[in-house]
Amino acid sequence: MKQDKNGLWVSWNENLTHNYKSLYKITSEKELQEVIASSEKIRVFGSKQSSADIASGAETLIDSTSYNKILSFNDAELTITVQSGVILGDLLEAIEAKGWCIPCLPDINTVTIGGALATGTHGTSGNLLCEYITNCSIILADGSVKEITVKDELIDAVRVSLGVLGVLSEITFKCEPIYTLHIKEGPEADKIWLHKIEERLQKHDFLRILWLPHTDKGYVITGDKINSNTDIKENLGPTYLKHRRTTSKILYKYTHIFPWFTAIANKLLYRGFFSSTKEYKGSLYQATVTKSRGSTLELAEWTIGLDKFSEVFEELKTEINKWSNKSFIHIPMDIRFVHKDKSWLSYAYGKDIVTMGCVSRSAATADTYEAFKSIENIFLKHGGKPHWAKRFMAKDAELSKVYEKWDDFKLLRRKLDPTNKFLNPYLTELFNEKQEN
Ligand SMILES: Cc1cc2nc3c(=O)[nH]c(=O)nc-3n(C[C@H](O)[C@H](O)[C@H](O)COP(=O)(O)OP(=O)(O)OC[C@H]3O[C@@H](n4cnc5c(N)ncnc54)[C@H](O)[C@@H]3O)c2cc1C
The missing domain is CATH 3.40.462.10 (FAD-linked oxidases, C-terminal domain)
Incomplete structure (x- = not known):
């Protein structure tokens, strides 16, 4: 695994910058586990295309973009399993080649699957992208792997979770026949x-x-x-x-x-x-998703x-x-x-x-x-x-009024990440947790 020390992280449109102490470019789940287990404060990022300050701002960063393999297909179930750093466009090309689709797509294909899922990315006339997950694994704050299926109650909390419950590792999507x-x-x-x-x-x-x-x-x-x-x-x-x-x-x-x-x-x-x-x-992907943008x-x-x-x-x-x-x-x-x-x-x-x-x-x-x-x-x-x-x-005061499950999510977050390992300053304020000195 490649490690870069003491650098500057810059978002896609250059509106956000953060200094970091260590940046790891991981390629396997084992590396992901090791870095998370041994870090005190950590954020993972994908294509850095979010405008909100949610992808960096911790002393240790994980770049997920080389953790990007398509792992398997299940032809009978129409499912595809990928690593979370895979770029959405690559996933969509792969499933179109099988004659499949995901029936609701955002208007961008350069985001990573992990980034898109964590932030509730959506398209139109269907569900959020994360609703097509059938199972996934997340790496918890102690570095252990937790497998989650649609049968687990935790899935409803994990589908959109901003990377604060754990880091998404492998994800399986349910596809449909292409149309x-x-x-x-x-x-x-x-x-x-x-x-x-x-x-x-x-x-x-x-x-x-x-x-x-x-x-x-x-x-x-x-x-x-x-x-x-x-x-x-x-x-x-x-x-x-x-x-x-x-x-x-x-x-x-x-x-x-x-x-x-x-x-x-x-x-x-x-x-x-x-x-x-x-x-x-x-197809939905070819006809409706923007493939290139000249500027940020x-x-x-x-x-x-x-x-x-x-x-x-x-x-x-x-x-x-x-x-x-x-x-x-x-x-x-x-x-x-x-x-x-x-x-x-x-x-x-x-x-x-x-x-x-x-x-x-x-x-x-x-x-x-x-x-x-x-x-x-x-x-x-x-x-x-x-x-x-x-x-x-x-922030918390306003969001708690519009999200019925806001307090449940906060309780779960504290249980799964008692030392606030996954919180950066922006997320600390968002969830109204205590700032460390
Ligand atoms: C031009 C443009 C068009 C867009 N179009 C749409 C659209 O049509 N619909 C829509 O809903 N959104 C849209 N977005 C928003 C976009 O989908 C999100 O910003 C998405 O998070 C970007 O993915 P990323 O790989 O850049 O993630 P990043 O910005 O790098 O990260 C986003 C968040 O995900 C977390 N994260 C990253 N990987 C993981 C992981 N493996 N496990 C857990 N957490 C993780 C990060 O820590 C961070 O909190 C658009 C954005 C742009 C710039």
């Missing part, structure tokens, strides 16, 4: 798409809405399962559409100084990149019960359209839908939810981005929950 989606995309006025959500969720297998703040428009993406041989009228729109992210970056370049210019930029972006329609087909960004995301979304949306829209409010928001705000589950720290615990993303296209100026504050105030007021991997201010 083809017929995707249709196009712009629609807010007053139309907002009222069609429930109807579309019934009618379509896939629904995602890219909301375009300050334009009164959304860009609606629907998908229907079809036979892969079905002919469709393919329409990929004008070729310049591929320059959307670069153009956005240029238009938003000075919006941290002149926030109001965002409203003009959004209208231009709407006309240039979101006013035409598209139609195509492909900073993200927040909030979630709310499906039943409350319209009210929260209207309130947010009114608030950000006030000239007194400096929350001019970059395009798009990604609206997705997740089915209810039983995982303690899942956004969808006990109810179907809507998730709403908020992006700052300039990672470097994200601290001045008022939109992150406005979305947090409004969603929290209505009982919304923040995405664990993204930017938010709420």
Whole structure:
């Protein structure tokens, strides 16, 4: 195992940095166990793509990205078992080659499985990614391995656990036979798409809405399962559409100084990149997951019960359209839908939810981005929950009000990690544990 001493850890978008004493690049479960058992304070990281300060900040760090083997397939059960540092895109390529899929995917393929699971990563029109786990092993604070299956009560706590109960080691996912989606995309006025959500969720297998703040428009993406041989009228729109992210970056370049210019930029972006329609087909992975991004960004995301979304949306829209409010928001705000589950720290615990993303296209100026504050105030007021991997201010006092299982999770965490080995300063504050001197 490679060890690096006294270095600087830097996150993907360079917004977070931490000094460390030792960094281990592990390749086996045994190495993972040894490092955890012999360290006092430790965090494990994957692709470092989280905006929240959850992946580093301890004197010992584990880089999981070389712990990345696909271990086995079970053809009868449609399961795949992998090491937790495997990159999501590699896992998806491997299961597509078998004719399988995981039916709900995030819009990123460069994250590690461990990082994605720990933070409750999700897509749209299905469950959180962690709900497809059938069994896994975690390395506890004393270095021992604990095997967990769907039959164990612990699974509901472990599925989304921010790496504070232990470090995920080997994971088995239940897949489904692959299917083809017929995707249709196009712009629609807010007053139309907002009222069609429930109807579309019934009618379509896939629904995602890219909301375009300050334009009164959304860009609606629907998908229907079809036979892969079905002919469709393919329409990929004008070729310049591929320059959307670069153009956005240029238009938003000075919006941290002149926030109001965002409203003009959004209208231009709407006309240039979101006013035409598209139609195509492909697997969920090939047709809907972004494969490359030219630049970094900073993200927040909030979630709310499906039943409350319209009210929260209207309130947010009114608030950000006030000239007194400096929350001019970059395009798009990604609206997705997740089915209810039983995982303690899942956004969808006990109810179907809507998730709403908020992006700052300039990672470097994200601290001045008022939109992150406005979305947090409004969603929290209505009982919304923040995405664990993204930017938010709420801590224990607020989170205990929105998570029914918050106190149970804290008790379990203390039992499994009595010396707070897995807590960094951010997580210590999040869970309101005592800071060590
Ligand atoms: C451009 C972009 C698009 C995104 N799209 C989506 C999306 O569509 N849906 C969505 O839900 N999220 C999305 N995210 C968020 C992303 O999925 C999370 O930030 C994810 O955690 C990143 O994985 P990572 O490998 O970079 O993890 P890291 O950022 O390195 O780590 C994240 C957390 O996981 C912990 N961790 C890592 N490995 C393990 C392990 N083996 N066991 C236990 N804990 C572990 C770390 O300690 C840390 O707390 C997006 C992020 C970006 C930057």
